Amino acid sequence: MNCPKCQSDMEKVMFEHVEVDRCSNCKGIWFDMLEHEELKKLKGSEAIDTGDPEVGKEYNQTDRIDCPKCHSRMIRMVDRDQPHIWYESCGVCYGVFFDAGEFTDFKQHTLSDFFKSLKAKERK
């Protein structure tokens, strides 16, 4: 899989039982459906976010990207609780892409009701 932002190779990174893909260049991280929520709950998981947040900010300017998995155009999302966090989400396979530093930022907030409702939907 190639990075949707800079087209470099992505490498697999394991944290406990969750596997994500991290770009070898810009260090943006790709999460399959709900993996970012899964990881958010795991203590110490911000260790996977090894990139420089300054680099992440630069890549954050790039918002017209295609999903690296299913090649659909991704949608820019804003975290409801932390509106300064912009990330890209795929409306087809539900994967999300966080630029370097964004996951750490995202994690420093408690689980929002929005994602609780997503999980509830998933169980049906």
Ligand SMILES: [Zn+2]
């Ligand atoms: Zn990249």
Ligand SMILES: [Zn+2]
């Ligand atoms: Zn997709």
